[in-house]
Amino acid sequence: MAGVAEPLAQYPVMNTADVDEARHVITEVYVPHELDSAGGRPLDARLNSVASERLTLGYLVYGAEASLDLPPLERCYHVNLTLRGRTEVTRRAGKDHVITEGGRSGAVLLPGEASTVRWAPEAAQFAMKFPRGPLEEHLGGLLGRSVHHPVAFDVSMDLSTGPGAALMAAVRLLQTEVDRPGGMALLARAQLETYVMTALLFGVPHQYSDALRTPRAEDRPTIMRRSIDYIEAHAHEAMSVPQLARHVGVSTRTLQVTFARNLGVSPSEYIRDTRLSRVHAELAAAHPGDTSVTARAAAWGFLHPGRFSEQYRHKYGELPSETLRR
Template structure:
């Protein structure tokens, strides 16, 4: 351990990790590892540097409690791979994301989108925040699941989140349950079923409680339901995505022609059958890479397991969908 650092806990998913440092370079490195590549610098008014952080990763969610002993500025660029919410516990933090700005306080949180430069222009000395990172593919996957169609553009949240509204207070209670695990890890970090329920509650509460670009679409009564044939094929893909399905096989199982199946997917799903199947497989690959703790696990092994025979095309599709290389997902899942 280098001088100036005091750390405790392991970095495994579900296990809190904490440290305190006066070393600016070390703080930058640790923040970039847990959250995003970023720069953090004391402002001209700051005297010295002092940083404390305690974090916990539960699958696609990372919760942290962060505080700086001196006033700082933080530049994260485009987050790309995640949505993020900062909930101040004390003090104030002037923040911006793209063309939106807010001064976050214990009454007003800040929501950051993956697209748009994220900068914390002034984190007041002594201010403490809960910093919630939500994997982009997980949040957008929840929207896709509810709308039953692909998203033509990323979800774009309003940055200012009013913590005094009843709906938002309910969402904050769920975040506080997760934050409590930072100090006393319990069932929500040890039981995957409970953890999954808490993740859905937090992400679902954000989607319903905070204005965003798909909020009206989520509130609309469902369009005409998918025909039984399309539903059956979708269910088959989700149940057995690793199967070497062809459009002809799927059409035969659904009892329709290839042309009818493709038209049904175009109208009710929004993408061709093979594109939908590829997305199902990519989601399975990502889940396995996140959980990739077995010593022998490898990207190629997981890709082949879920039906990808060409690693180059697989890697390209993975980057396009998730904004990172599959090897990066595996590496972060093992931390």
């Protein structure tokens, strides 16, 4: 839309009309492939992209009818979430076929399988690359056992409802935080990227889906009870996830997986929500002449007023000043 910056605009990687240049850049950022435009027409191709060891997140458009032929990816999974327009994806020599639509569906390309993707001129996508190692290790942590085979994701997912919508929301959250002026701490970004991996594993069916949704005996209620008791008692103090893990007597990784499986949030998100609820309770009970939003927020560790107000409104549907006035 006019006047609205496109996603990841601070991280431009490519802006070209040349097919060969686009092929070269996309190969460097994602995977080797062949790229052709219909009738050899010029492109209006753009890519904005950020990358870490866990995933590459890009906003990609070709601006023309384009066709990509990809050999077996081998070392990664490729996930396209279509934001507008349409693409056509085939895998396994045409046995898997899907047409994705903007805001409604996406597609997954797998290690070990050749694929073809055809873009309509108006199509735009979040194009993501997930290296096999981190994603399969994360899946193993969720399952409580090692993963020895590639994850056979279905070719497509529904982004409009259920787990697929949760995946799109997770990616949008990561993109929004990356785009936030001033950036964010590497630890916060790592947690959001882990959240996206979890959303992908729950959002697209695969051969491990049933096992993911089956509670494990190893997820002992003791871990959750001790963690929640500690957070409730010490929410007013400086607290880190490693510190919480040491108190409970488990690794940081085990703590994160246990929270994800039982509550669907990370430990840091639970700590933040607990503190938000304390601020909310105090503002609801206070008189506007006797306190201030900034003072109550700071008392519970929220030192950035703008970010605090946004988080508060997301949780309670109103600004903290509105709660105080009521």
